[in-house]
Amino acid sequence: MLVEHDPTKQVSDALTARGFVYGAPVDIRKGVEHWTLLTHNDRHEIEIALDEVRDLEAAKIELIGISEVDTRVGGGEFPLYNLSPRQREVFQLARRRGYYAHPKEATASDLAAELDVTTSTIHEHLHKAEQKLLDLS
Template identity: 50%
Template structure:
């Protein structure tokens, strides 16, 4: 029998966050680039992380790399050869570079989150001055919120819970071909999924989503239709994880 703080089914927790003194957030806030973070390895106060930096053009990517090198919290930056990974991670953006970055782990929010019983289920997407995390945990819903409050207090963080759901049994997620969409299309579609726009009955309306995104309803439908046209051209609507 699970303890009162544990759930017998894993919860999927989607969050976005901001916290001070994070070099990745500062760079994506200042420059028109995004960063995917994965493969974190900690050695004392240092962290080695694999990153994919992405943008719409090569010049923006190179500007982003130079900004990473110039960060006072970054110790070294090494570019990885293309195709070094056995499995590919879909990436948005027309231009990308794979990096191995050694940096100051004392300035990172990863350990405060994972030490509280959360496991990353995919790359951390950092764009527009915020980090987007997909997590799994066996905490119950109340405990999830308590643990995130602890992270907020420890790191001075702003954390927004985008969705908090149990995984459907027997349903295996498929991969969303993110390289076929713009960053804005992915952002709109992901928010629609998380807010329950595709649930039956709907948990939100197009107008509410448009207001949250600061766009018109017609623009929202335009973004969603472009994503849906690609996904429904295959074997039905894929899951975005």
């Protein structure tokens, strides 16, 4: 989720009051906050809560995606908390854009262009993320 708001106001209070908790530290890039939030609410309840926060705090919120997290051991989710914020960002972008699909829907060059970095930087972040996620260290 991307959030832009008046920095003198605390949007986080409005979100936590509606059942959201932080899933990762807020990542701020180029004046835009990137938030990972967790909740037990369903998609409809999430959309209603975000509309309320938008109205209440005059915040500009763009929902990037909603996914279920399986907390069972072996549930198929990657332990993204092991990644640095930048590794997590690049890995999640790669997954969303189809970098890991077969056939690939996006190349490392596509991801690099989107993040305004070099292709080798993308490969470095993905390699480190994959190594941590697959416990190859």
